[in-house]
Amino acid sequence: MVNYKVTVSTGYLAGATTLNNVFIKLVGTDGESERKWLMGIKGASSFMKGMVSCFTVCCPVSIGKLILIELSKQRLPLFPEDNWFPAKVEVQSPEGHTYNFPIYRWIADSEVHRFREGTALRVCDDSHHLGRYSRQQELSQREKDYCWNVYKEGIPHCMKAESPLSLPCEVRFSFTKTTEFIFTAATGLTELQIKGLSSCKKKWNSIDAINRVFCNKRTNISDYVQKHWKEDAFFGYQYLNGVNPILIRRCKALPDNFPVTDDMVFLRGKCSLANEMKKGNIFLCDYKQLDGVKTNTINGKKQYLMAPLVLLHKTPDDELMPIAIQLKQTPAEDNPIFLPTDTEYDWLTAKIFVRSADFNEHQLNVHLLRTHLLAEVFVVSLLRNVPMVHPLYKLLVSHTRYTLQINYLARASLISKTGVFTQFAASGGEGMITLLKRSLSSMTYTSLCIPDDIAERGLEHVPNFYYRDDGLKLWDIIHRFVQGVLSFYHKNDAEVQQNSELQKWISDIFEYGSLSQACTGIPQSFTTVAEMVKFVTMVIFTCSGQHSAVNTGQYDYGGWMPNTPLTLQLPPPTTKGTTSETTMLQTLPDINTTVKGMSTLWLLSKQSSDFVALGQYPEDHFSEKIPLKLIRDFQGELEVFSAVINVRNKSLDVPYTYMDPKVLENSVAI
Template sequence: MLNHSLHKPPAKPFLTAGAKAAQLSPTFIFSGQNFFPAGKKRVLRRQHGWASVKAMASPTAVTTGNTTSVKAVVTVLQPVGGVLSHLGLSRGLDDIADLLGKTLRIELVAAELEPKSGQEKPSITSYAHKSYLPSQTPSGLIKHRAKELTILRGDGQGERKTFERIYDYDVYNDLGDPDADDDLARPVLGGPDHPYPRRGRTGRPRTKQDPLSESKSPTSSVYVPRDEAFSEIKQEQYSAKTMYSVLHMLIPSVKTSIVDSTRGFPHFTAIDTLYNEGVLLPDIPSTGLGSMLPRVVRFIEDTKDTVLQFETPELIDRDKFAWFRDAEFARQTLAGQNPLCIKLVTEWPLKSELDPKIYGPAESAITKELVENVIGGHMTVDEAFKQKKLFILDYHDIFLPYVNKVRELKGTTFYGSRTLFFLMPGGVLRPVAIELVRPPVDGKPQWKEVYQPSWNPTGIWLWRLAKAHVLAHDSAFHQLCNHWLRTHCCSEPYVIATNRQLSAMHPIYRLLHPHLRYTMEINSMSRDSLISANGFIEGAYSTSKYSAELSSHLYDKLWQFDVESLPADLINRGMAVEDPTAPHGLKLTIEDYPYANDGLLLYDAIKEWVTDYVTHYYPEANLVQSDSELQSWWTEIRTLGHTDKKDEPWWPQLKSPQDLIGILTSIIWVVSGHHAAVNFAQFDFGGYFPNRPTITRTPMPTEDPSEEEKKKFLERPEAFLLDCLPSQMQAMNVLAVLDVVSAHSPDEEYLGEKIEPFWAEDKVIAAAFTRFNGRMKEIEGIIDGRNADTSLMNRTGAGVVPYTLLKPFSEPGVTLKGVPNSVSI
């Protein structure tokens, strides 16, 4: 069975004790009175010692019908939160309390144990530890293998119960809450109007106001199959305590401590008080919040006050003014929290592909003359284009259709934008121009303007404001596309299909299992509190109530499985070209590209491990083609999990071991390296919000300004910028959430760190994993060496935050490093 305490849960329970074993009721609860049948001899062996107390019970049930005999290993564990912590039916059979209130781990096994060693005796039932392709399944297990998958798929009917292990698909129809307020209604994501991946089905009742939407859960938890639930350590670190405390206790207290929720910071030094003095929280409830959020909440013994005080983000701890510099603005496109959007300019002049009848003239206002005003001392635009020296952050076409929608909302504004960079001789980027665009609206024609670095006072403040808008665009794209959509949302179908179509005995199930850990649970929490109507994202980002809908737009226009691998993504963005003579088979367009350089080390190591694993089980193509479970798995991912894109021509075929290696390597890369790169830098780069504002609240002072706005900008440009940036309440909410999601849990499992028990059973696989583990340790040293190389100016230098995000291993907490196996936070 599963253990949600100190040990890692094994793969799906698969009983091999006989045909009746799978019929145990999931609602049967053991107690001190009924664990052993009355009147029967009890066989009990105990070994004393912490975490090694074991017992073997051999009961014979007294019933009038069929009987089932099982053997069990019982491990007594102390709950993380103390005696009786987290005890309840929501655990099903996973956590059980004995008469003393201790937590018991019940693990059904299929073989006798040696009295001295505690190890299983060799027996025919030990085949449960081996991996089998469907065609190789022992005859005694064929029926049970199929039956297990049938049970896991369910029948698609009714509301799911917390103790169930049923995996099914549904659309994202639970982000709104129309029964609470009409303004909280949100469109269903998934279908022709709003294409989207599918989520795990919960079967909750529909809302009264909208028969297409699913109602909110009456409790704080949303159903996920119990195999996907957080361990107790994870509960303590993230869900039940930490994030719940932030969203339901800390943020409400912040609101009560701020008189005007729209008020910005009066001056930049006021922002510093969030880190060096803190903010008094007078109405915080006395529930031990400080122990749950030790990095955020301080208790002052003398005054008995509770203070909200954040750790200083690494960026400004090293260089307080780094965020102000153009060089750092450019460097972070290669080595910041969103290094996946910079791309090579492949067409000149720049031009939109949107309909000019709706969005206005397609030609960009960034002209050859404007660019050469900045780079003229180095080369012409034509030379820069031919030599691949021009790069761009392009949020023009993808955001422009939502600009007018967002601008109808209070407290936010939006543009389409283009930001052009020039690659200097030293290998660093220099920002050249920013173009902001508003489409036609209310009889007004399209508005667009270009801003550039300037030496005059007005020009430099306009440039700083334009950078703030671009950074807000980059923050929104990072969160909605590169983070939520590509790693969380698009990966959930992999979890569901793997459990529905691949038996727990299948070698590919066992390869993928560590990489699917906690993803459904974290996604269910995100749907409930983070991307939901009036949730964290809507309150903190420029896109507001259109955030989730915009992520559907991004999925429709941008997501393709065949470019999710790191090499394909780099090639697609023009950041690399294939070169068999170069390391990793790629020549980078920008040689000092920290995310790409470190990422390719990880990607190649993953591919080598996957290759060793796959070729061991599939030495010939016909084994891939004839594997019914594997073919059903890949078909279901395409046709059910990503059904809105099922007919796209770019889906890879699955006919050979090489096809399978490519598919699996892409999946594992996205949930490990890709996710680590976009998640664990959020606090240290975004925790000082002028560096990464999530929202801009006012338009540029050159776009239809009033006389009052003109005067304010000219007389107090600093105040104008602060009013544009997030409000005090928005900033504190963002910091609190980023502090939680940027942290590693104590029970985190890192890429290549620990061998799975099933892998260890096979000498060939065990040897391959040993090589993989060794390569991870080598990569740690390689990255340290790169960060010590002063010639690599995009990752080192005075006050520069080294690029450590793809170092495989980490300690718990906010560390700016560590690559977990899965999307686990």
């Protein structure tokens, strides 16, 4: 007889314990063990939360190199079926070899579940017939568990789910995440109801009255925004380091529909637009995708959403200052170009219309489409097409955490017919789908890759652009890590081309993410190692750094509503000199609209206490020495990068923390 020492670790999660009987079978190249009931000296406590328990499995002879294990459980008489979350199983063979089996899955039934040994294997490496069979069975089950669904025609597909509880157990929120999410939402709404604000359809009678909203929910940056929101320098700063840093671009020639002249923007002929454009000092923000979008009706009143053009100038003091604003795309007498030299409320009102347009563009294109919806496509394609033993799965699985449930909740609570965005944002409803379709059609692969995007927009040398600085550095760190890991398993281009599971992953992303639109530039297949590495880098960057950059600061910059109105309820002025503080207040959203928007931004900016920071891997999916060393190197680089960011931020009035690896979530989880 030969003995195999089996060590079973149960995850440290709420509800991970099982009191059911647990069974294991070891399967090797030369045979298999009997199905063994794992009954140890700890008895019923062997599989409690966080417990590590050891057992012995006896075989008449050695069963060779271990290929997989089979786990199952059976309820005791009179006891209910329970869920169990085994983290991993370690097996020491009589020959002295140690085999690791990463699991990290919920087992909720009495079926037999197979798990592969932890060495990453591409499909071409899986030479044993039992390994190939297990691989096929796993993907066959995944295709049933993770089905594509069309939420709305013309936007990326999503996962089919009837409710959060219909999602597979392993992709649902943890108990901690669920509890905190509900608590944050409930306390925000309760505070608003107590104050009588959530149902009040009146207009604001003064700017100071807005202070009554969430007086106890403030951040250092939201306080700064409240003090500086009227300032031109801060208006320009937000295009670089606010929540929508992807719209601004260097202007080489004025658009034909934006007839700004030197006399308008440069007094006494000190400069000329032509010369400043040659120097790279003129920048354009064009909200043309909003043009003609059908607007909402809120509290029985038609809402207004403009498609502005904004011209900015980099001053000798390295400040980015707005110098001209046109609120509609087509030049006309009733569409004046507003200037800083206009009256205080003419200029401020023009900026408010721009900030409202920016909110709608940001929420639907920059935030929802380019992070949440794309991340869901990456996740569903991975889970349908790539088995746990594949190196790509091991690399990306930590970046899938909570994405499917948070997106389900977004569709149910934010953009559904009764959702907050649908009811209270200017572009809610029919306009929302129009804008999402336009955004997808205009999205390009290069715009998702920050080095290409920054170069294409001509922003390499803009000063005080912390999103760019931190984003490029983060991209480089991720790229080196991805290159190291994937190149370890793919030695040449031919191995990439022959990796059928990898190719199916990217082809599904092209089909269900970009809807087979070749104009987006999203790859349909991989032909080289370099192509694969770049795309996987983009996936990780999108799910972590980019999502944080466009999500985490939502309440910082939107917690003071006049800086980011989600809708406006008067049309823009058609003649200069007709605005005042009164008309500005009448233009801003009603009280209930304001507070619904602000409470939602508070919820979406609130990080869960069980978040996993970028570079942290609580689940040990890799077992080989080189990938494990690459992970340690990755973590070291991120730690140094975090320290550099913290040193820089000490000298800034508005610290930029959204790409700091220590506070940067590993996945689209909120």
